[in-house]
Amino acid sequence: MIAIDGLRESESAALQARLSPLRLKLLRVPHELVGAVAAGEVEAAVVVVHRLAAAADLIALIAPLPHAPPLAIHVRDGGRATQSVCPPNVRITFGTFSAESVHAGLIEAGLAVPQPPDTTDPGASLQADVFALWGKFRATMVERVDVIERAVVALMEGSLDGASHDAAASAAHKLVGALGSFGIDSVTEDARLLEHRFESDQPLEPGEIGTLSDAMMRLREAVEAGPPPPESRIPVEQTEPSGPAILVIGADEAARSIADEAAVRGLRAVRAANAAEARVALDESELVAVLLDINSGGEGAGLDLLAEIKVGSPGLPVVVWSDQHAFVDRVEVARRGGEGFLERPLAPTLVLDVLQTAVERTRRHALRVLSVDDDPLVHALLDRMLHDEDVELHGLTDPTRFWETLEAVEPDLLLLDVDMPAIDGLELCRVVRNDLRWGGVPVLVLTGSTRSDIVEEVFRAGADDYVAKPVRGPELVARIRNRAERVRFARHTEEIDELTGVLRRQRSERLIDDYLRLARRQGTPFAFAFLDMDGMKAINDAHGYPVGDRALRHVANKLREAFRSEDVVSRWGGEEFAVAMYGMTRDDATHRLAEVLEELGSDPLELEDGGEVTVTFSAGVAVLGPDGDTLVELHQTADQALYAAKAAGRARVLRTGAVPPAGEATIDIAVVEDDEALADLLMHALATRGYTTTLLSDGPSAAEALTGPNPSVRPRLVLLDVNLPGLDGLTVLRRLVRDGRAEDTRVIMLTARAADDEIVAALDAGAFGHVAKPVSIGVLMQRVRRALAD
């Protein structure tokens, strides 16, 4: 069998046509390929990926497997790599996919033979090939239509120039000559009419407008719809997408390509162009995940829709994406429960990877069962019996390949047959029991006899249970389910920290590594925070260890509430926690942790004696890229920032590179505010977020420090009160602008509520934004983040 992955429908049809009668299996996810390879079912694999990095990941996954099959990897986007870095049985090709080049690769690997075309139905393969070619040239065709359409509009407006005139004639001519050959016959005459129109220099006649518009419209419709797909003459083992679906919200072309890619993977995709359509889909379809364009529907509408979905369908993962250049408040998205941030442009396959990961996480992990039996019929039977169970069955008929398969499948449960020719099942069971790594795997033995001496022998070999042949479905299912529950429970206790309920360190490291790999491949931001509780010794000394434990749980609960499934929250040591945030920038991560700190501040731990203890932590934040590429490096850097946070007075979050305020250090934010209470509140909120700050309490001192030819304070942002003693805020703002400081220093004015004149004057004078008093810290911090964003 040849496994292929990552192909669009038209491409797999073309490839199938070329490779027939080889048996092809369409796979949807890399792990299916790994499973199939491990099970020895794959003679060769053809995989199409978008980037070279994905190819590298795949090689790393497949190549070490025993009996790794020859692998033909086709990289769609750009790049060249030397073949020399590849293992010998891997062949990489680049560029636009063509069935031809993949076929050539397989011939070279000795897996396919060049086929005289008449051994298959030439008509069918030609249709498939032509259809695949349409996929390749579709964009060219649409562009030709665009050229003509622009010229038609210009002609009607009387603004058509010579070059556009000629370009339209040429584009129409090419469409006349090509569309019919691709099976779009209906509009050839329309294209010809447009060609004639632009071959002549006649002025537009009154009656012509309607004719041209109609032809133009039909032409566009037909080209965008494309030719009908060829009837598949050769059955491909691909299940029709049915059942639960992914909802893609967003009106543009990108949403459509995601829906196409989902179909390639056998997933159903439902598209919604706006919030109203999305609501209908949410009501009517069974959904497993949502991809939401956060900028669709205007300012704030995406965030509102996200919140609405999360309230209506709390368990449904929502992956958020946006255009690269649009501003997205990631913190707001995370607060409303969004699970990921993707920036366009991004290859559809990567988007689907993220969606599938999100789905996987919400789904209960299927129980992986490895069945070793020399009789393939038994596997087929088991497969049918366990079909409706949450079980992933891997069958192995050749017991001599047991160990390599074991390593590849990593089963949760082993089913061993007693009577096999080469190795007997009990022998295998004994060996497994003595293995350090696999000794704990539950083993069920299938035996032909229930004689007491045999049963005794089974248990002596270390099996957990036995099932007598002939296997009865209900009994086997019950026994497997029983074992499965124990495995799940054990797995849970292995992974979860008993005291705090968050992940243990070891498990979290594996998860974080997965996310890191994804983030590196996609160029997504990734932040790692390392936290240490403040003053735990004092708490333990004053109130005893039980209160200390409660304090740990209190913090863990707040972290769990604040961070969602996309984030990894874990306890790494006595009083240390780690939080990994996929898709979060340095700023985002800092703010989210600071919010947890503030939440802790407003919710002290109540003691039995009626007293209260406020629990805080210090934290350091490191990000992928500038602070390192591996978890070890990120941990190290975050730990240094954590140390700095402790040194700067605890209960705060510091980014790497941030220096605790001292001497001439650069200042992030200057607060100009004469109201002491408000000034205190602002300074504290900013310090919690690791910003370096300075306070100026009246107009003249602000003007002196911030303006003039040689200002002593050069902050990136000024929070400037309008009403100041001595010199009002607007005057200070105007001087900043006059002195050319506005380039490097943004200003947010603190204005009186409903004082429209003040606000207009402030914005007019060059303020970046304004916040009305009484100030909401949440709103203000959002503005601060935005002001410091770039």
Place this chain on the structure above:
Amino acid sequence: MSRRILIIEDEPDIREVAAASLELTRGWEVLTAPSGPTGVQRARLEQPDAILLDVMMPGMDGTETFGILRGAEDTTGIPVILMTAKVQRAERERFAAMGVDGLIPKPFDPMTLGDEIDRLLGWSA
């Protein structure tokens, strides 16, 4: 029997559809060239059994290319079929007068392109 066909066509979409058509329906060997000059060169070097030549190409167009092929001793004997999206009778008569071996109107049907060539050149299928 197996044939070698050279397709001279500047539009990659047409080139690939025609090539796929002749390879898959007839099993012919297909050579391609994206311009007149390259086409002439390939025709000289590889001596195809027939040439499919697009009329409207930038630079050296089909008419000119045909003139060169016919004028050179080593390519003068290769049959040439023109492909054109123009269907006016005057045009067709002009091409016929030049001495081409046939004319295939565009768009062609990829399912029958090979048959059409057979018919025009009197090849037995």
